[in-house]
Amino acid sequence: MSFFLNFPLFIIILSLMTAVTSSLLKEKAARVLTLALAAVAAVLNLLTLAYTAAEGKSFTYLMGHYPHPWGNELKFGILEPLFAAAFAAVLFLSVLGGKKQLDQKLEHSKGRFYYVLCDLVLVSLTALVYTNDIFTGYVFIEICTLSSCGLLLIRQNGRTILASVRYMMFSLIGSGLFLFGVIFLYSLTGHLLLPNLKESIAVLNASGERRLPLLAAVSLITIGISVKSGLAPFHLWMADTYGAALPSSSGILSGLVSKGYAFFLIKLVFDAFGPAFFYTSGVQNILFAFGVLGILLGSVGALRENNIFRMNAYSSAAQIGYIYMGIGLSATMGIEAALFQILTHALTKPAIFLASAGLSDSAGGAKKFHNLQGTGFMNPFAGVSFSFEAFSMIGLPFTMGFISKYLFGMAAFDSTHNKMIPTLIALALSTILNTLYFARTILRIYNTPENGGTVRVPIRQQKNFFIAGSLFALANLFFGIFARPFIAFLADGLRIF
Amino acid sequence: MLTALWNNRIEVVAVILFAVGFSTLLLHRNLLKKVIGLNIMDTAAYLFLTSLGYIRDRLSPIITDGATDPEAYVNPLPAGLVLTGIVVSVSVTAVMLGLTLRLYKRYHTLNLDEIYRMTHEEQEAER
Numbered sequence: 001m002s003f004f005l006n007f008p009l010f011i012i013i014l015s016l017m018t019a020v021t022s023s024l025l026k027e028k029a030a031r032v033l034t035l036a037l038a039a040v041a042a043v044l045n046l047l048t049l050a051y052t053a054a055e056g057k058s059f060t061y062l063m064g065h066y067p068h069p070w071g072n073e074l075k076f077g078i079l080e081p082l083f084a085a086a087f088a089a090v091l092f093l094s095v096l097g098g099k100k101q102l103d104q105k106l107e108h109s110k111g112r113f114y115y116v117l118c119d120l121v122l123v124s125l126t127a128l129v130y131t132n133d134i135f136t137g138y139v140f141i142e143i144c145t146l147s148s149c150g151l152l153l154i155r156q157n158g159r160t161i162l163a164s165v166r167y168m169m170f171s172l173i174g175s176g177l178f179l180f181g182v183i184f185l186y187s188l189t190g191h192l193l194l195p196n197l198k199e200s201i202a203v204l205n206a207s208g209e210r211r212l213p214l215l216a217a218v219s220l221i222t223i224g225i226s227v228k229s230g231l232a233p234f235h236l237w238m239a240d241t242y243g244a245a246l247p248s249s250s251g252i253l254s255g256l257v258s259k260g261y262a263f264f265l266i267k268l269v270f271d272a273f274g275p276a277f278f279y280t281s282g283v284q285n286i287l288f289a290f291g292v293l294g295i296l297l298g299s300v301g302a303l304r305e306n307n308i309f310r311m312n313a314y315s316s317a318a319q320i321g322y323i324y325m326g327i328g329l330s331a332t333m334g335i336e337a338a339l340f341q342i343l344t345h346a347l348t349k350p351a352i353f354l355a356s357a358g359l360s361d362s363a364g365g366a367k368k369f370h371n372l373q374g375t376g377f378m379n380p381f382a383g384v385s386f387s388f389e390a391f392s393m394i395g396l397p398f399t400m401g402f403i404s405k406y407l408f409g410m411a412a413f414d415s416t417h418n419k420m421i422p423t424l425i426a427l428a429l430s431t432i433l434n435t436l437y438f439a440r441t442i443l444r445i446y447n448t449p450e451n452g453g454t455v456r457v458p459i460r461q462q463k464n465f466f467i468a469g470s471l472f473a474l475a476n477l478f479f480g481i482f483a484r485p486f487i488a489f490l491a492d493g494l495r496i497f
Numbered sequence: 498m499l500t501a502l503w504n505n506r507i508e509v510v511a512v513i514l515f516a517v518g519f520s521t522l523l524l525h526r527n528l529l530k531k532v533i534g535l536n537i538m539d540t541a542a543y544l545f546l547t548s549l550g551y552i553r554d555r556l557s558p559i560i561t562d563g564a565t566d567p568e569a570y571v572n573p574l575p576a577g578l579v580l581t582g583i584v585v586s587v588s589v590t591a592v593m594l595g596l597t598l599r600l601y602k603r604y605h606t607l608n609l610d611e612i613y614r615m616t617h618e619e620q621e622a623e624r
Binding site: 069135138139142145146149153156158159161162164165168169172173176177179180183186187192243307367368 | 515518519522523528531535538539541542545546549574575578581582585588589592593596597599600603604609612613615616619620623
């Protein structure tokens, strides 16, 4: 059904229309509409995926049938619809699972705007994943920044405003670098569409002309995107941001927004820079080094925290380090590991944030570890959900976290000697540190509280969180157990990227 | 070297402005100056892009006097990009100024270190 090829554009238009409509509705109706939109987007993406996977090639979709250089294009093979579907599904589950906190902590006059922002995050992520034009990518990067800043800001106290300011600062530094890089690249090649860029860069690379400006452009773009994702040492905003935001917002920001940027970078590496140029440019080594640094700084930061949400935030920084380490490692196995890690983290971290919020609420809003004692007994489902997702983070077998770490290990053995040793050391160290800080948390929440008496939060009071948490865990187990065919599928997708 | 710099003087100025804006955004402690730095940085990018689109002795890309030869006109794309970019940077600036205002009303200072210290105290007082 070649009609399925229209679906990506439909999703983008539908999300924009939903955003406008939601702003006119009441809070509850806006939430239903957003959840419906995310579900529909996930299904439509999967239908597109079914078609492209059956055809086994990638398609270029001309918007309004205007060819290059007048028209704008979308391009998608297997990976784009797969990741867009995953992003939509995770957005759905994050909003669904965080419903209780959204009801309690959102000001009701502003409630509907929260869902407008969710719709805008969805449209910008979808467009980032599908676009075939680097400047369109820039515009949607900025839309994504503004709407995710809004997700933080919707609950206003001093710290969320400061967190948003810090988030915006780092984001704007990143997008400024990205924009300048794009302009450099445009002045060198005269193109903005990715396939034309790839051709021109290959010609420039073969002739050896203007090597320095080309390198500058590619490194500005790469560094810009990685700053926006929160790669160390630009990860410091994360702790403030995720520590102060609503659990749904933290889940969307750490699980989706940073990952959307990373996916866009992978797309640029394959479709615009060309792996042949990128993996001889030296930029990949910078990414690798900062990825390893991010893993270590993030893990040590998490270990030093005594606030559960800030610990999760530092752990996110470490996970982003993994993704960039994978991109830096190699064009095949490294990128495969990075792609798998994007999915792993997108399915794990939002669930951890939701579970942490459940634990924290059962202790009357406490965030520090010594006040969270025994919360695993008070809110049994949140405790189980937190522990399971923590096991996935540590990398116990049958979870996606294990497969991620296995893939990084394999990619390390496949790469050059001077990258193999640091990767393995980073993997080993971060696994130890992960175990330390998650084990500490799990021990705390299952420690009998001093005052003895506890009030249990039954599942029927948190149905939505139960559904979302269970689905996150089931998806994690599913991809953790049936990893081999799925990795083969990712590899196919990479081949036709 | 010097002639090359002179021939590309607009680009050189744009790069210097970009660096000024970037370092202001990154290093200054005053929130308003950070916003100004952001604007300088964006404007530098647009200056660079505009100078690429301008070709001496060519017309703006609107057909005048029946001249349909593309050689008579400049490339309209950079101007289009600059316009899009300006829209983006205006909205970002508006959001940043709104945030700055909120912070100032709450903490009565624009110094980011001071604000950070105060929120840190709030956080320590939390359970």
